[in-house]
Amino acid sequence: MSLxxxxxxxxxxxxxxxxxxxxxxxxxxxxxxxxMIAHSAFLILAAYLAWFFTTETGLxxxxxxVVTVPLFFVTGVLMQRLLISRLRPATLTMMSVLxxxxxxxxxxxxxxxxxxxxxxxxxxxxxxxxxxxxxxxxAVVKLIAFGLAAVSLGALFLxxxxxxxxxxxxATIQHPDAARLIGINTDRIAGYGFGLGLATAAIGGTAxxxxxxxxxxxxxxxxxxxxxIIVVGGLGSIPGAAIAxxxxxxxxxxxxxxxxxxxxxxxxxxxxxxxxxxxxxxxxGGRLAQRF
Amino acid sequence: MKVTTxxxxxxxxxxxxxxxxxxxxxxxxxxxxxxEGPITIGISLPLTGDFSEPGxxxxxxxxxxxxxxxxxxxxxxxxxxxxxxDDQSNADRVASDYEKLINQDGVDLVFGPFSTRLVVPAAxxxxxxxxxxxxxxxxxxxxxxxxxxxxxxxxxxVADDHYNYLADAIEALPEAERPKTAAYAAMDxxxxxxxxxxxxxxxxxMGVETVVDEVYPPNTTDFGSIAAKIxxxxxxxxxxxxxxxxxxxxxxxxxxxxxxxxxAAFSTAPTNPEFPEAIGDETEGILSPTGYxxxxxxxxxxxxxxxxxEREGTPPAEDEANAWTTGQVVAAAVEAVGCADPDPECxxxxxxxxxxxxxxxxxxxxxxxxxxxxxGAHLIQQYVDGEIRIVLPEDAAEADLILEKPEW
Numbered sequence: 051m052s053l054x055x056x057x058x059x060x061x062x063x064x065x066x067x068x069x070x071x072x073x074x075x076x077x078x079x080x081x082x083x084x085x086m087i088a089h090s091a092f093l094i095l096a097a098y099l100a101w102f103f104t105t106e107t108g109l110x111x112x113x114x115x116v117v118t119v120p121l122f123f124v125t126g127v128l129m130q131r132l133l134i135s136r137l138r139p140a141t142l143t144m145m146s147v148l149x150x151x152x153x154x155x156x157x158x159x160x161x162x163x164x165x166x167x168x169x170x171x172x173x174x175x176x177x178x179x180x181x182x183x184x185x186x187x188x189a190v191v192k193l194i195a196f197g198l199a200a201v202s203l204g205a206l207f208l209x210x211x212x213x214x215x216x217x218x219x220x221a222t223i224q225h226p227d228a229a230r231l232i233g234i235n236t237d238r239i240a241g242y243g244f245g246l247g248l249a250t251a252a253i254g255g256t257a258x259x260x261x262x263x264x265x266x267x268x269x270x271x272x273x274x275x276x277x278x279i280i281v282v283g284g285l286g287s288i289p290g291a292a293i294a295x296x297x298x299x300x301x302x303x304x305x306x307x308x309x310x311x312x313x314x315x316x317x318x319x320x321x322x323x324x325x326x327x328x329x330x331x332x333x334x335g336g337r338l339a340q341r342f
Numbered sequence: 343m344k345v346t347t348x349x350x351x352x353x354x355x356x357x358x359x360x361x362x363x364x365x366x367x368x369x370x371x372x373x374x375x376x377x378e379g380p381i382t383i384g385i386s387l388p389l390t391g392d393f394s395e396p397g398x399x400x401x402x403x404x405x406x407x408x409x410x411x412x413x414x415x416x417x418x419x420x421x422x423x424x425x426x427x428d429d430q431s432n433a434d435r436v437a438s439d440y441e442k443l444i445n446q447d448g449v450d451l452v453f454g455p456f457s458t459r460l461v462v463p464a465a466x467x468x469x470x471x472x473x474x475x476x477x478x479x480x481x482x483x484x485x486x487x488x489x490x491x492x493x494x495x496x497x498x499x500v501a502d503d504h505y506n507y508l509a510d511a512i513e514a515l516p517e518a519e520r521p522k523t524a525a526y527a528a529m530d531x532x533x534x535x536x537x538x539x540x541x542x543x544x545x546x547x548m549g550v551e552t553v554v555d556e557v558y559p560p561n562t563t564d565f566g567s568i569a570a571k572i573x574x575x576x577x578x579x580x581x582x583x584x585x586x587x588x589x590x591x592x593x594x595x596x597x598x599x600x601x602x603x604x605x606a607a608f609s610t611a612p613t614n615p616e617f618p619e620a621i622g623d624e625t626e627g628i629l630s631p632t633g634y635x636x637x638x639x640x641x642x643x644x645x646x647x648x649x650x651x652e653r654e655g656t657p658p659a660e661d662e663a664n665a666w667t668t669g670q671v672v673a674a675a676v677e678a679v680g681c682a683d684p685d686p687e688c689x690x691x692x693x694x695x696x697x698x699x700x701x702x703x704x705x706x707x708x709x710x711x712x713x714x715x716x717x718g719a720h721l722i723q724q725y726v727d728g729e730i731r732i733v734l735p736e737d738a739a740e741a742d743l744i745l746e747k748p749e750w
Contacts, residue, residue: 052574053570053571053574056570056573056574056599057567057570060566060567060570063566064564064566166395167394167395168395168616169586169587169590169616170616170620171587171590171594171619171620173619173620173621173622175622177594177597177598177622178594178597178598178624178750179598180598180599180600182600187573187598187599187600189566189595189598189599191598192566192598261594262563262587262591263586263587263590263591263620265587267392268563270561271561271563272563302564302567303566303567306567306568306571307567307571310556310557310558311556311557311558311559311562311567311568312530312557312558312559314567315559315561315562
């Protein structure tokens, strides 16, 4: 029983992290129909920057967010304006896979060149600390990562629902032509939307760096599960991605008890196949995906 | 449009032809003058791709060995010259590399690549040409069950025997003091699983109950659930069949769940200099088998460490040492037999000599069984007072074995 409860707690924490890491990915697709293979490479880049920041200054890695979040936002806007907007609209989704795949390779290569292939981990005084709750241990670093996820997803939700920019962004997602007709500069909005997605990668990467060992090619292990999450959640839907991430994280954690690690990992792909067969537009939200 | 494509293809073909001839001429410059020119040694290594880090370590070891031999009068009075190709960590590529080295470049000897996955296809090519094949890395059982009669693994022990000294030490304890339960978690990798299951077999024979037995894929990023199972079992001993990042992540996850084993052993990771950087002060008492340490007082080791340190600025690690050992093993056979050429008769003499003789190396004296398994065991190291020290076997120990691991 205590193992079940412990796994439940771990699953919720893991699901929260998945939700944060997947949020940007679904946003790019929603705004731009872009499949962003390089999203997880940017996560690892942010994780490396957090590690580098901490080893150089000795300060807490969370402080690196002050630099990386604006940096990633600007990088995202530039990437969208200078590269992705040049792809032909008719083949945008396909070609964006190729383009962002190459960006992922460039990032991986640069990380290896600058920081070498040595596997790194941020050494935190509180990395092994935990809080006990009804017999289950909650690791402090995992709790911080979960908190970061909750705060950033909440902020993203508020930006999209409450601000004028958010309304313009949602209009762009729902119907770009109509959005242009009422005077929204959809090109600029798309650039900001992309920047916003990449800013979540900065936060996600830092959260990831708190509790994992990082190396340049690590991003290939992440992109598969994250893609599965956003398809199950309905492409373009942030609440959908968050719900799917939570369910899959919990499922993975609980299935590990009877099935072991290898089979528990397949839950992502089983869920992906099931979604494509039963409800290709995704289980949550995802009105948008019907058009594809 | 067609013309330009043809044009481009032509230029491409010309360019690649030039590169190829460039490569080949450097490889076989002194062919023909039998016994006069340098002894050429062909090697393919994973210099890029998955195994590039250890691959480069092996390359440094090989190059240091070649320079050392040449500084000290060469082999049979001839210089040695290495031709190193990059197989990009690719098993198809490694086979064609050795094919090329033996066939086109006409090398006199070959040395092995890094890691089981690449050693097996490479050894097959060497066997087809009757070449002696000494390899620095490829400790998993499947290397020795393919019927290679030309293969020798230049390290103290195969994966399954890495923990033998630790198992002996536990067996020597009075029954009441032995651990009762053990948890095993191993990466789904022939080498990593071999180390953990080698110890598992021995402990089960002693009556230590296995309470957790987990195998995880190499791409596992989250160790929370595995740690939860181990912590829930409250096993006395935890054994990790690990590489690097998995061991570090698992240890941190175990600590987060406040699991305190009496003994904790992990392969590979703890001997990595990055390990204490990542774990911090909580390394105390962690055990690990190691095939090499610069402190070991085998006859040629001090000279190796000094030469290597002067050359590279840092002391050699296990990959470099195993490469150097490969050089020593082949050199011993060549000196004893008195030949070094691709002729099958000479190669067979080298193979036969190694089958029957002991070779003194930087990792200790080595002998092999009929399949090429070395017949030793690994030293056992442990973090004692914050430093990784040899604790077993007793005659090589630098510090006393800590039987009751402090809390981490």
